[in-house]
Amino acid sequence: MPEQAQIMVDKILQLEVFHELAKREINLTGGEPSQNPHIVEIFKIFRKLTPNVRIHTNLDISSEKSQRWQRLVEIMKFSGRVDFTLYPTVWESRQKPLLVKILGLQKELIVNMIFEKVSDLLSQIETLITFFGEREKKFQSVLSLLGIYRAKLESLLGENPECSERAFLKHMEGVENYICTDNFTFGLNMIPGFYVDKNGVRAMNSQPFPKDFNLLECTIPRGTIEIITVQQTGEITPCCDVGNLKCQPKFGNLLMDSPAEIMSQLEVSRKKMVSGALKNIQNMNSGKAGEWVEEGIPPYCV
Numbered sequence: 001m002p003e004q005a006q007i008m009v010d011k012i013l014q015l016e017v018f019h020e021l022a023k024r025e026i027n028l029t030g031g032e033p034s035q036n037p038h039i040v041e042i043f044k045i046f047r048k049l050t051p052n053v054r055i056h057t058n059l060d061i062s063s064e065k066s067q068r069w070q071r072l073v074e075i076m077k078f079s080g081r082v083d084f085t086l087y088p089t090v091w092e093s094r095q096k097p098l099l100v101k102i103l104g105l106q107k108e109l110i111v112n113m114i115f116e117k118v119s120d121l122l123s124q125i126e127t128l129i130t131f132f133g134e135r136e137k138k139f140q141s142v143l144s145l146l147g148i149y150r151a152k153l154e155s156l157l158g159e160n161p162e163c164s165e166r167a168f169l170k171h172m173e174g175v176e177n178y179i180c181t182d183n184f185t186f187g188l189n190m191i192p193g194f195y196v197d198k199n200g201v202r203a204m205n206s207q208p209f210p211k212d213f214n215l216l217e218c219t220i221p222r223g224t225i226e227i228i229t230v231q232q233t234g235e236i237t238p239c240c241d242v243g244n245l246k247c248q249p250k251f252g253n254l255l256m257d258s259p260a261e262i263m264s265q266l267e268v269s270r271k272k273m274v275s276g277a278l279k280n281i282q283n284m285n286s287g288k289a290g291e292w293v294e295e296g297i298p299p300y301c302v
């Protein structure tokens with residue numbers, strides 16, 4: 001609700017560490033934010049903190065007459081940026097016609113792509129190549145970026161079609177995921193899905209828990225907060241954990257707690273993360289990798 005958004009903004013203004021983060025960028029996600037009848041008003045309230053307020057939509061919208069679409073248009077007219085997640089099943093019928101409209105209303109775009117296998121990702125890249133290939137010349141740089149991805153992915157599929165996440169990241173090392181020209185800024189956000197094989201091992205996964213050997217370097221014990229998530233309830237979770245990582249130390253509640261209470265909770269949680277990260281390293285060195293520590297941080301956070 002707008003009233004809650006206003007309370008959050010007022011509180012953020014009193015919390016220097018959060019205010020600095022908010023000035024960089026605010027992402028309004030969901031659920032599906034375009035379904036919120038108050039989203040335009042909420043957007044305007046958060047715009048008081050930064051010009052960089054982004055809305056993430058699934059763009060699974062049936063027509064331009066839909067109120068959901070009208071809300072997105074209004075936000076774009078106020079210089080908000082709409083980003084979307086490509087869903088191949090609704091691409092042709094719903095997303096594609098509206099993306100044409102979006103490109104007429106904003107000069108930036110991030111496309112999220114969720115994939116379980118490299119072949120899924122390649123297929124989505126090809127969908128975008130076809131789409132931008134039919135557009136004006138100003139999208140030439142977008143096509144160049146997508147072409148690099150297509151070539152890389154094709155060679156990876158040829159060499160190692162069932163590659164692990166590690167092999168994938170190694171192969172893609174150094175490839176930029178955005179392009180910026182005078183006319184247009186375009187970014188790709190590739191999110192590996194949660195494919196689990198019959199032995200319970202994730203071949204490609206975005207969150208390295210609980211079985212993967214990837215480590216997540218937590219910035220908080222190192223004294224920096226780079227990202228926080230505020231849920232609709234006001235609960236503040238560290239990093240981008242919206243509940244999936246099950247990180248227990250929290251930063252308080254932006255709606256209910258005073259700035260002083262939030263700062264004190266933040267310090268308590270930071271100490272837990274420092275101690276938990278040390279114990280995680282000890283566990284990994286003593287054959288107990290994957291065990292949860294009493295501080296409640298995920299076992300591969302270090």
Ligand code: SF4
Nearest residue numbers: 218238239247297301
């Ligand atoms: S401990 Fe892990 S999940 Fe928790 S904030 Fe740090 S990186 Fe995120």
